[in-house]
Amino acid sequence: MAEPVVIKQTFKEDVLALMARYSEFGATPEGGVNRLAASSEDKDARNFLCQWLENHGFTKLIDPAGNIFGVLELDPSQPDTSLFCGSHLDSQPHGGRFDGTLGVVIACVAGLTLKDMIDRGEIENSYRNYVVACWTSEEGARFQPSLLGSRFFAGNLSKEDAWSLTDEEGISLKQALSDIGYLGTDTPPKPDHYLEVHIEQGKKLEDAGLSVGLVSSSWGARKLTLSITGKPDHTGPTPMAVRKDALLAASRVIVEVNGLAQRSKDDLHSSVGRLNVEPNSPNTVVSKAELWIEFRSADEAQLNAAEEWLQTMSTEISIQTGCEITQNSREVRAVVTFDRTANGKIRKTLDSAAIPNLSLTTIAGHDALQLQSICPSTLMFVRSKDGISHTPDEFTSDSDIETAFDASIAALSALVSQRLPM
Amino acid sequence: MAEPVVIKQTFKEDVLALMARYSEFGATPEGGVNRLAASSEDKDARNFLCQWLENHGFTKLIDPAGNIFGVLELDPSQPDTSLFCGSHLDSQPHGGRFDGTLGVVIACVAGLTLKDMIDRGEIENSYRNYVVACWTSEEGARFQPSLLGSRFFAGNLSKEDAWSLTDEEGISLKQALSDIGYLGTDTPPKPDHYLEVHIEQGKKLEDAGLSVGLVSSSWGARKLTLSITGKPDHTGPTPMAVRKDALLAASRVIVEVNGLAQRSKDDLHSSVGRLNVEPNSPNTVVSKAELWIEFRSADEAQLNAAEEWLQTMSTEISIQTGCEITQNSREVRAVVTFDRTANGKIRKTLDSAAIPNLSLTTIAGHDALQLQSICPSTLMFVRSKDGISHTPDEFTSDSDIETAFDASIAALSALVSQRLPM
Numbered sequence: 001m002a003e004p005v006v007i008k009q010t011f012k013e014d015v016l017a018l019m020a021r022y023s024e025f026g027a028t029p030e031g032g033v034n035r036l037a038a039s040s041e042d043k044d045a046r047n048f049l050c051q052w053l054e055n056h057g058f059t060k061l062i063d064p065a066g067n068i069f070g071v072l073e074l075d076p077s078q079p080d081t082s083l084f085c086g087s088h089l090d091s092q093p094h095g096g097r098f099d100g101t102l103g104v105v106i107a108c109v110a111g112l113t114l115k116d117m118i119d120r121g122e123i124e125n126s127y128r129n130y131v132v133a134c135w136t137s138e139e140g141a142r143f144q145p146s147l148l149g150s151r152f153f154a155g156n157l158s159k160e161d162a163w164s165l166t167d168e169e170g171i172s173l174k175q176a177l178s179d180i181g182y183l184g185t186d187t188p189p190k191p192d193h194y195l196e197v198h199i200e201q202g203k204k205l206e207d208a209g210l211s212v213g214l215v216s217s218s219w220g221a222r223k224l225t226l227s228i229t230g231k232p233d234h235t236g237p238t239p240m241a242v243r244k245d246a247l248l249a250a251s252r253v254i255v256e257v258n259g260l261a262q263r264s265k266d267d268l269h270s271s272v273g274r275l276n277v278e279p280n281s282p283n284t285v286v287s288k289a290e291l292w293i294e295f296r297s298a299d300e301a302q303l304n305a306a307e308e309w310l311q312t313m314s315t316e317i318s319i320q321t322g323c324e325i326t327q328n329s330r331e332v333r334a335v336v337t338f339d340r341t342a343n344g345k346i347r348k349t350l351d352s353a354a355i356p357n358l359s360l361t362t363i364a365g366h367d368a369l370q371l372q373s374i375c376p377s378t379l380m381f382v383r384s385k386d387g388i389s390h391t392p393d394e395f396t397s398d399s400d401i402e403t404a405f406d407a408s409i410a411a412l413s414a415l416v417s418q419r420l421p422m
Numbered sequence: 423m424a425e426p427v428v429i430k431q432t433f434k435e436d437v438l439a440l441m442a443r444y445s446e447f448g449a450t451p452e453g454g455v456n457r458l459a460a461s462s463e464d465k466d467a468r469n470f471l472c473q474w475l476e477n478h479g480f481t482k483l484i485d486p487a488g489n490i491f492g493v494l495e496l497d498p499s500q501p502d503t504s505l506f507c508g509s510h511l512d513s514q515p516h517g518g519r520f521d522g523t524l525g526v527v528i529a530c531v532a533g534l535t536l537k538d539m540i541d542r543g544e545i546e547n548s549y550r551n552y553v554v555a556c557w558t559s560e561e562g563a564r565f566q567p568s569l570l571g572s573r574f575f576a577g578n579l580s581k582e583d584a585w586s587l588t589d590e591e592g593i594s595l596k597q598a599l600s601d602i603g604y605l606g607t608d609t610p611p612k613p614d615h616y617l618e619v620h621i622e623q624g625k626k627l628e629d630a631g632l633s634v635g636l637v638s639s640s641w642g643a644r645k646l647t648l649s650i651t652g653k654p655d656h657t658g659p660t661p662m663a664v665r666k667d668a669l670l671a672a673s674r675v676i677v678e679v680n681g682l683a684q685r686s687k688d689d690l691h692s693s694v695g696r697l698n699v700e701p702n703s704p705n706t707v708v709s710k711a712e713l714w715i716e717f718r719s720a721d722e723a724q725l726n727a728a729e730e731w732l733q734t735m736s737t738e739i740s741i742q743t744g745c746e747i748t749q750n751s752r753e754v755r756a757v758v759t760f761d762r763t764a765n766g767k768i769r770k771t772l773d774s775a776a777i778p779n780l781s782l783t784t785i786a787g788h789d790a791l792q793l794q795s796i797c798p799s800t801l802m803f804v805r806s807k808d809g810i811s812h813t814p815d816e817f818t819s820d821s822d823i824e825t826a827f828d829a830s831i832a833a834l835s836a837l838v839s840q841r842l843p844m
Binding site: 095139141219223231232239243248251261266272274283284286287294364390391 | 514515516517561562641655656657658667669672673674676680691693694695696697699702704705707708709716784786810811
């Protein structure tokens with residue numbers, strides 16, 4: 001059985017101070033951050049992280065996807081196994097300040113804490129290295145797909161495919177990373193275990209009155225883009241019957257996609273978060289619309305059915321509106337189950353440390369889903385007020401952050417000393 | 423009775439050559455033009471026009487709305503009455519090359535033709551001046567409302583209100599005109615009569631097998647912008663029931679607005695040609711949508727009913743989706759009847775000149791509607807292939823252009839000599 005560990009209060013203060021500091025990079029008047037991947041605001045936050053890592057004895061590495069690694073060598077003689085901890089610093093447009101950043105901050109200070117505990121003989125190090133990971137472009141806002149850096153790291157996206165992704169302005173990821181000075185060539189260590197601390201983006205913890213939870217599985221997702229081609233024409237004289245209005249077709253798709261999820265009683269979530277229209281002039285019938293559609297469910301069969309339904313429904317709307325509807329891209333995120341054995345042990349560790357915790361499912365995607373495909377991974381959720389995220393109103397209390405830090409140290413100190421309960 | 427006039431063939435060649443020349447300014451690979459108001463492409467076309475006017479004995483004037491006037495003094499001793507002829511050079515985004523430009527080109531060459539006929543004693547000049555007018559920003563694509571320059575000229579929009587209009591980038595009309603060197607201070611002459619030649623943007627002439635028609639009246643229009651405010655949230659975990667999705671609300675409005683027109687059997691046209699969404703990220707529920715809605719009808723009562731219906735329908739959708747829906751702006755374009763007496767006489771003139779013509783209604787807005795509020799105005803339509811416009815496929819044949827030129831000269835020579843049939 002792991003004993004509750006004692007953490008110096010100054011480390012908790014470091015966590016809160018660093019959270020405040022990162023909130024300044026891309027700060028918006030509403031209290032959130034606007035820090036799109038590889039933007040100048042992201043660059044500032046990255047530079048701060050790199051400087052901090054170097055100031056605190058970490059070796060900084062940057063890989064070709066711009067992922068930042070801070071390696072803390074605990075036993076340089078055996079560099080083959082590494083305990084990873086991290087998250088991301090990029091945000092949604094006008095997003096919140098906790099999403100991602102909290103996990104990076106906790107990973108940084110946890111490294112120092114672990115080293116301090118080893119130095120003081122409070123825990124024994126059986127692991128070799130501790131690695132802070134900051135993944136590029138988790139959000140999928142500027143570049144799609146989301147989980148970009150961790151996807152590359154896990155071998156699920158080639159360097160060439162990653163580099164050739166473009167944002168709305170046509171700027172490639174390679175160019176964007178190069179522009180901010182984060183197109184690296186380093187090869188990072190390999191992870192034996194990955195821990196990510198992240199705000200919940202849901203209300204389960206709030207409803208249970210708990211600060212933290214461990215995620216056992218993730219919903220799957222299907223992300224599809226549809227391209228709708230109509231015909232530009234004058235919005236005035238053109239008889240209604242001969243118009244081929246791509247925005248009308250898109251609107252029907254959006255209403256139907258929403259209806260499908262509404263009917264599923266929350267077994268299926270759906271959304272259209274992005275829509276581009278051309279020429280977007282008040283006096284011209286919209287000739288082109290592009291939609292970003294998401295379906296999410298814990299059940300792969302439901303996702304398959306939703307995709308089939310979309311095909312049929314699109315064909316009907318295409319016939320009704322005279323517009324051509326084609327699918328441009330399709331991203332499949334499978335239902336993921338986190339390593340049961342490892343996470344069962346970490347749960348027992350938290351229990352031993354007297355940190356009440358909940359078992360949760362995630363619907364949102366996280367870098368830990370990518371890491372789970374190459375090593376046992378743990379995703380720890382922290383209570384988020386009203387369960388909201390991707391908004392400046394996103395909020396997690398200092399007290400919940402401190403509990404999350406306690407829980408992280410309990411898990412990491414057990415992992416690093418391989419004293420996981422059996 | 424007016425006698426058929428004889429036009430030198432070289433003038434018709436000038437019209438076709440000038441049409442080809444203007445098609446180069448902002449030419450798109452698809453065969454249309456992309457020449458938004460006060461853009462660099464518009465500047466090039468304007469500079470060409472001004473140079474042409476100066477080369478051909480016109481006095482160039484620019485007013486504060488950037489309208490260009492080419493004054494041909496036929497009798498300098500009596501400068502008080504002027505016969506105006508013109509249209510516009512701006513286009514829709516990726517629009518057609520005939521819309522507007524044809525009217526400017528015909529106005530230019532018609533001036534030379536009239537002067538030549540007066541010089542040769544073929545017609546007597548009882549008017550004082552002939553004025554080519556090129557109106558700023560007819561299209562309402564970059565700046566709203568449409569018919570901007572003619573609206574200002576007719577006294578229906580103040581200089582201050584015009585100048586403070588902004589495009590999507592926040593650039594004011596005043597700034598945009600200043601940037602291209604067309605923020606003028608000249609005071610143009612006053613019109614006694616205005617003639618505008620324009621492609622039909624409908625199929626009535628094609629169906630009748632005729633080249634030209636005279637417009638007797640115009641449908642009215644209501645142009646409304648709605649702002650929809652939802653709540654940004656994560657598109658994954660947020661339960662469907664608590665989302666406030668501004669794009670879903672906007673889509674429902676778009677579907678309903680279309681349905682109203684579909685049910686009206688073409689007594690009412692409707693459209694949503696423009697939609698802006700924020701933050702427009704695939705992973706965030708859309709928090710803000712802005713829609714540009716149009717209703718058009720020959721019947722003011724129908725337009726009033728459509729506006730009332732929109733109010734009720736928006737309220738219902740607001741309740742269903744949890745989004746706030748507010749009306750941002752409202753533009754009323756009344757049903758307009760062109761001066762019956764003047765146009766009856768011009769119709770007889772065309773008949774005498776053996777130019778078959780149709781009596782038409784316009785649904786699209788034109789600068790002539792603004793001019794009709796200050797002087798008798800004549801809007802002449804020219805056959806346009808398949809009735810399409812606001813698209814690169816827009817097309818009017820050389821032969822129809824020549825007939826339109828013949829008809830313009832017949833009308834203008836009758837007007838300038840005050841030999842209109844009684």
